[in-house]
Amino acid sequence: MLRLIDHDDVTQLHFSTRSSRAMGYAVSAYVTRGVLIDTGFPHAGRDLEGWLDGTRPGGAIVTHAHEDHAGNIDPLVRRGVPVQLAAETEAMVRAPRPIGWYRRVCWGTASPLREPIGPFLHPALQLMPAPGHSPDHHVVWDAERETVFGGDLFIGVKVRIAHPGQDVRGEVRSLKAVLALGPKRFFDAHRGVLEHPREQLGAKVAWMEETIGEIERLAAGGWSDRAIRNAVLGREDSTAWVSGGDYARINLVRGVLQERG
Numbered sequence: 001m002l003r004l005i006d007h008d009d010v011t012q013l014h015f016s017t018r019s020s021r022a023m024g025y026a027v028s029a030y031v032t033r034g035v036l037i038d039t040g041f042p043h044a045g046r047d048l049e050g051w052l053d054g055t056r057p058g059g060a061i062v063t064h065a066h067e068d069h070a071g072n073i074d075p076l077v078r079r080g081v082p083v084q085l086a087a088e089t090e091a092m093v094r095a096p097r098p099i100g101w102y103r104r105v106c107w108g109t110a111s112p113l114r115e116p117i118g119p120f121l122h123p124a125l126q127l128m129p130a131p132g133h134s135p136d137h138h139v140v141w142d143a144e145r146e147t148v149f150g151g152d153l154f155i156g157v158k159v160r161i162a163h164p165g166q167d168v169r170g171e172v173r174s175l176k177a178v179l180a181l182g183p184k185r186f187f188d189a190h191r192g193v194l195e196h197p198r199e200q201l202g203a204k205v206a207w208m209e210e211t212i213g214e215i216e217r218l219a220a221g222g223w224s225d226r227a228i229r230n231a232v233l234g235r236e237d238s239t240a241w242v243s244g245g246d247y248a249r250i251n252l253v254r255g256v257l258q259e260r261g
């Protein structure tokens with residue numbers, strides 16, 4: 001299902017399917033200045049194709065290679081839409097790694113991109129590295145309109161779950177770099193448009209720094225990873241076991257402690 005939501009000069013393309021909604025997930029792509037930012041997930045491919053039948057974007061920008069953002073790059077490229085994306089993102093969409101069944105059911109599996117990509121650059125839209133959520137994660141900054149298209153940089157103030165190997169301190173650095181831009185508007189791939197974006201980004205930085213500090217303090221006291229998780233983040237909820245550990249609180253603890261060395 002595709003819902004179009006207008007935000008003045010920005011259109012939100014809100015994608016979901018029955019299975020993604022049942023799992024509590026949806027994702028949004030955005031159109032600004034005639035440019036599509038992100039492409040939705042493979043199971044939403046028909047919805048995106050239907051939209052493309054009526055609208056031809058001047059180009060597209062992909063924030064990172066996760067299948068809910070880069071999942072439909074293939075139909076765009078086949079239609080001749082030029083795409084801007086980082087070299088490491090392109091490498092991953094050409095040779096996607098296998099994903100767990102939870103992500104396959106929720107989002108679908110992207111087929112590897114084989115066609116050459118037409119290059120694209122928009123003078124007002126800057127693809128800015130913001131690693132942490134994933135090594136190839138970027139945001140799109142529109143300086144003139146003081147607007148950020150944040151991909152998965154934000155998601156929420158207190159996000160207690162993480163992927164295995166997530167770069168937690170990298171996330172904090174990226175949040176601070178985006179906050180320093182002083183954005184007036186922030187469009188999040190999962191939360192839509194943020195009210196008071198600078199306050200929300202600042203609150204996330206504060207919560208993450210406090211959480212990292214707590215995890216370090218307990219680890220220095222000899223606590224086990226699990227005991228730290230239970231004390232700082234709480235026990236796992238159903239997401240952790242349903243996802244086979246792909247999205248789990250323990251990953252946040254391990255992410256913080258692995259990075260120290």
Ligand SMILES: [Zn+2]
Nearest residue numbers: 064066133152
């Ligand atoms: Zn992501």
